[in-house]
Amino acid sequence: MHWSQRIKIIVKQNSLPFDLIVFDIDGTIKDQNNPVAKNIIDITEHIKSLGCAVTYATGRMTNSAKIYAGLKPNVPMVSYQGAEILNHSDYSILNSVEMDKKYILEVLDVVKFFPVKAMIQYSNQIYCDTDDGWIQDYAFRNNVDLISDKNYIKAQQRDPLRMVMIGEPEIIINLEVALKSQLSNDLYITRSLPHFCEVLNKFADKSFSIDWICEKLDINKEKTLAFGDSYNDIKMLQNVGYGVAVFNAVEELKNVADQVLDIDGNFGIIDFLNKTFS
Structure with missing residues (x-):
């Protein structure tokens, strides 16, 4: 069975508040000097076990994302700000949007x-x-x-x-x-x-990549949740069903977010997810 068919079955069978969660990496679930914390990995594994799709959308290059992401997505993940979409199991390229050399x-x-x-x-x-x-x-x-x-x-x-x-x-x-x-x-x-x-x-940003994933998996975009911290997350948070800016986010992102976390660091994300998926 194709990966997209397996995930469609999982997602369609759940009654969770969100069918897809997308995390930015740097500044959101990872700070400058530390790897992604175990408590973030643990809660995302729990949410996956409930039948929710979890992935990341990062500006990192693909090899860098492999090293530093920490999460284990169960749907395709996004690198290069959205210029590449990768298979979550083997990192093969599913979609690529290049910039014209001209x-x-x-x-x-x-x-x-x-x-x-x-x-x-x-x-x-x-x-x-x-x-x-x-x-x-x-x-x-x-x-x-x-x-x-x-x-x-x-x-x-x-x-x-x-x-x-x-x-x-x-x-x-x-x-x-x-x-x-x-x-x-x-x-x-x-x-x-x-x-x-x-x-x-101009079509290589995180929001277009989330559209691509939702289309492939028949996920209602209104049931997507995204977390971000910086300017390159603005379109993503505007485009998903519910966009969350972390405590340390830039003001421009906070201004477009549906919610701004009031607890700093990983604990803000964990508090939000615990309340949402309790």
Whole structure:
């Protein structure tokens, strides 16, 4: 039986308040210096046993998500902000939304006026035109290949999953504004972390990925629940049945959330889930 058929049977047989729960990882269920806590893993395992679908939607690259997610999804999971959707059992790619390579130079023409580092990312590969220690460490930590590419000549031969610019937070804010002023009709431009600005296909975001999962599993989107903390979670929380911003979320996300948790850290999420699934 196909994975989607097995999950459809499970979901259709439950009478839970939500059929699908989606977690952002960084800043939501994982802080900067620690792995996902055991209490989060335990409660998600319990909720899965009740017949609920559980997954994550992250900006992390796929190999990085494998290492750091902690959760064990029972439905497809989302990486690269939504540019890849992966089979939960073997990490094979179920759906991929690349950015047209014609936009690489257009983005770089804006980026060159800002003191930032730029990466062009493919599936578990990074192309970079600078021999930078931070990016080398980033590639190592995320278990992906780093390819030196002067002036991004090789990168322009392929459609990337995304471009990522790294810099000081105030510079990244200005870069985001500049990119959106020129390319927002054609591309999805967002900040994930304060020092990250990301550029993707305009249909490569977490909300479109959740739509894809719901369609494949015949899940009513009104019965979806999502947790997030940052700018790249805004569309996701707006698009699901019930969007929850964690205690430490940015104000822009809190403003669009259906609920803002009033307990910090994992305990806020656990308190919410215990009350919801009691």
